[in-house]
Amino acid sequence: MANSKFMATVSPHLHEKGQTIDRAMRDVLIALTPAALWAIIVFGFNAFLVMLVSIVTAMLTEVVMRWILGRKATLKDLSAVLTGLFLAFLLPVTTPLWVVAIGSFLAVGVAKELFGGLGKNIFNPALFGRVALMISPLWIYTAKFVEPFWWRGIGFFSPIHTSINNAVSGRVIYKTFTGGVVNATTSATPLSLLKSGKMLTNTVTGPTPVGATWLTSNGRPSGWSLFLGLKSGSLGEVSVLLLLVGACYLLYRRTIDWRIPVGVLGGALFIFLITWNHPLYQMLSGGIWLGALYMATDWVSSPVSRRAKWIYAVGIGVFIGLVRLYSPWPEGVAISILIWNVLTLLLDRYVAVPKFGEVKKPLFNRLPAFPKPKPIRVEEKA
């Protein structure tokens, strides 16, 4: 018997089964599937194209960037697929596919790979891609929303062309199969209705999606339709219900920490309550659930300790409230999370994790401000 063939490793010799990065990414994809299917149903075949282009570009970018940077290919861990899908979830269905591709490239190529790859990125890549598009000249392509089930009557597979010339006036052109062109104005999202003050007047008109009276109140979507997902908006954010179903699965799989969604939603609700600015409507509109459940809980760009997580989450929630109420933008989820992604670096460094056996539990760490740079030694040549 050859003795030297036993495997010698450092303890622990056991590892938790079924909990790996690949598995976690797969879990998030599974959790997002209901919302993705719903997006296709509500926004037509175009939604599928947006997701497909986003995912394929993300995967291509990852392969090419890692090859250029001389890193090992890690396509198998599905993180690029996930980033691509997330980015698609943040865009309206009217976004031209080439704009989607640019956003996807920025998300994976810049926010992830240039920062050092998975685990090293400061920003949530998908949010970075979205906000990069939002503050670029291409923003006009990503700001046109259509009402749910716009494809009724002209066909599920009808393509959408966002008109460049008429971009300013906000026109979207639907094309039918037979080549007929239908001009339609864009539909306001619930949040832009709030922002423009049209909530209180009764000027909004639009088709009632299913026809049930409880889905609308005075011509605008009711709380129920917001919750179920019969509203205009980005692809993934529309159905709060389906996002919640997916998040329950992730909580069960221990992929996400419940503290972050609770903190984000609580922080935002607090702001809406003290300002009494349509709290229910605000809480059910926009990307707050997508952000709280899936974006803010991103492992890489959120803090690691419990206490820092609470600060981070409540901070995001409060920022969302403030941006929505006191800035020109109707929506503030993406920008709030990105700001707190940066602050995560400070939170992780300075918010103490009181260790076992510490008599005085400190609030802040006594960590050095930043690691001292090592003096570079120049070897003398003999």
Next chain:
Amino acid sequence: MGLTDNIKRALFTRGGVHPPANKLAASVKISDGPNPERVLIPLTQHVGSPCEPLVEKGEKVLVGQKIGDSEAYISAPVHASVSGEVASIAKFTHPSGRDALAVEIISDLEDTPAEGIAPAPDPLGMEPGDIRARVREGGIVGMGGAAFPTHVKLNPPSDKRIELLIVNGAECEPYLSADYRLMVERAQDVLHGARIISRAVGAERIVVAIEQTSPAAISAMRDAAGSGGEEVFTLPAVFPQGAEKTLIKTITGRDVPSGKLPMDVGALVDNVGTCAAVSELFLTGMPLVKRIVTVAGDGVTGRGNLRVKVGTLVRDVIDHCGGLEGGLGQVILGGPMTGLSQYTLDVPVTKATGGIVVLSKESIISEEPGHFTCIRCGRCVRHCPMNLMPYLLGSYSDAGMWEELESVYINDCVECGCCAYICPTKNPLVQLIKVGKEGYSRRKRKMETLKKDKEEKSLEESNA
């Protein structure tokens, strides 16, 4: 794992992990181990100074005869576990992986006891000093795995008062069942040993701490305690519940301050195995020459809890249990979470070896490969029983940032392995932390010598 358990764990994890228990040998009664023809008794089987050999090559030795001792305070003598002839005193592979001095004895298979081995007449009436002296001569060390000399623990400084003796029956390591069997079968011995120890330190309260997953042990200890005044405390089942500081926290609610000992909060923790060994020492006079070892795992044919002579080669123990099964996998001395993995079977069982776990090749290969990139999920921080930040410890150590390691409290790490167990990227965090501890202390020593040199230099200059 039930659904409710899973939900609870997902929501309220507070340190520790739940590896599958796999207590395969828990239902097997304690039996006698092999009677080896050759034993290797390492002269270092404890924390502290190594022993000097007291015998020479060719000398005849008897069971229980002292063959190694040290002048140092923190040390424990070693005894021959078989009668026979000393074949050599040389360096052999030690379970720690390094070579260490050991006494090789060829047994005459007769087990003739040494002279002067006699029971103590009235152990519970003895003076604390006498108890300590006898425990030291008996070579008793902590049997839970750390192997800290017990007589040192029994001798707290005069300004420290020990109120509480915790008898540690929490066998949180997967596979191991030696302590469990001991409690079920020899509850009286465990309690007797605990009473002797509590007499030595003057502890008023004795608490036997057992995990809730061992109801048989709990009822056995309750029955044995009877009206004796010892309490049985039921612990939640979580790894590392048996770690000293975690145990004290669970039972008393007190944190042992960083860098301090349990005696600083008035507690003393001794393993049930140690208590039984103390009891045996006082009842028969025989020093610590045998210990109970669990043999389990899917890589070994048989399984059981064996009374193995210290110094028996692991090969003999495994052959006694029917030999290896399946491809060559991993042989671990101790539990799979903190045990030492061996590259050869020619290592001796020491006083600290609580188990021999053999995992087959198939079961190791089925483990998912590592990613080795920290993704900052924060699981290690959430599951660390010492509330440290293992991901930082690992990355600082990886980068060779020895000074920064102090700011993340590297010396508070107990190397329980929770972080590496739970890590989704399968980062070898414990390995990195071990390297970090080494690098940190080396760096510290170097800085101290540099400082000393500088002071001497300036002193010389000022003198000149």
